[in-house]
Amino acid sequence: MIGAQYIADALQHNTTLIILDLENNEIGAIGAQHMADALQHNMTLTTLNVSGNQIEDEGAKLIDDALKHNT
Template sequence: MCTLELSENEIGAKGAQHIANALNNNKTLTTLSLGANQIGDQGAQQVANALNNNKTLTTLELSENEIGAEGAQHIANALNNNKTLTTLDLRGNQIKDEFDEATVDY
């Protein structure tokens, strides 16, 4: 088991892109913690793109990263292809429904 802990480092979308690039070639890392950074939707998209190719990561922690519905959708789409990730932490983000309940006709 190989772990990389990068929580609380002010890693933004650009930093997430570099990490995602490394994940594309990773053969040993099983746990990645990126909690309490500011990767946002753009960074989540980069990580999601890497999840499409990565075959070793089993745990990914993305809590408190300013990820919204768009970023969550990218990650969800990647999970359709990724068969190794078993734990995903998205607590404390801004993930909400894409529609406003006030505009829905019942």
């Protein structure tokens, strides 16, 4: 989860990254929440892969909601 928080912090301020593949990194629901918070502010990311991370339904919904605001 700590790693996901660091990535989320970086994403919040990143203006060049367009693809992020985090497949199978054990992010979990709490990590997904950090990612979702960051994705509300990141406007450059176009592709995000978080499959295999046990983010559960709650984490998926948080990321989904964040991406709805990130257009």
